[in-house]
């Protein structure tokens with residue numbers, strides 16, 4: 001399908017609104033390092049890589065080679081091309097990669113976009129080397145109260161309730177022989193202040209905000225602006241889960 005100006009604008013807005021500054025991801029770097037010893041020569045498949053923020057982080061943090069797989073032409077166009085990152089048009093359910101080519105898989109905020117999780121799990125079983133982990137960074141139903149968007153826009157919890165649960169995700173991956181290894185909540189600094197976080201919001205780029213009514217969204221922005229005024233020095237810290245399967 002041809003990329004439209006709207007697709008390109010969406011991808012630019014996504015990058016502006018949703019990419020977390022690298023300094024804000026320190027705890028994520030540590031959480032990944034605690035699960036797998038990635039180093040130069042290791043390979044990671046980044047499934048649903050978006051604009052490539054985590055593909056770049058894995059290359060910079062660990063010297064890993066990254067296969068960034070992303071179905072949207074406009075998102076893919078923004079993934080940095082470097083010696084360490086190769087960019088592929090594809091979906092989780094049919095990965096355009098050879099068998100046994102990767103030491104880990106990264107699924108960042110993508111599980112709820114995948115139509116057939118069991119097919120994705122089978123594909124990951126095929127492309128991962130034996131014992132390689134699947135690292136899932138996502139919001140899960142019943143576990144998202146510390147997500148800043150849920151805190152300021154409580155209706156967002158209703159949207160997350162429609163995502164696969166931890167148990168459903170584990171069950172889908174179990175069909176391809178993966179078992180649950182770990183589940184941690186991990187913090188990130190989404191912006192240096194709540195005001196900055198509010199300024200960067202682009203509702204359309206965020207499934208959790210897109211599904212709100214206009215009134216819910218407007219009330220949430222007021223709540224956020226008022227908290228930002230009360231605590232101008234407070235960084236915007238949010239939490240998501242890291243689910244590890246192997």
Ligand SMILES: C[S@@+](CC[C@H](N)C(=O)[O-])C[C@H]1O[C@@H](n2cnc3c(N)ncnc32)[C@H](O)[C@@H]1O
Pocket residue numbers: 018019047048049050051052053054069070071072075090091092093107108109110113114115
């Ligand atoms: C919320 S974005 C996350 C992007 C990136 N992983 C991140 O953390 O910034 C979800 C991405 O998944 C992609 N996507 C949607 N369906 C997919 C599928 N079936 N397989 C792989 N990626 C998919 C979308 O195009 C989008 O770029």
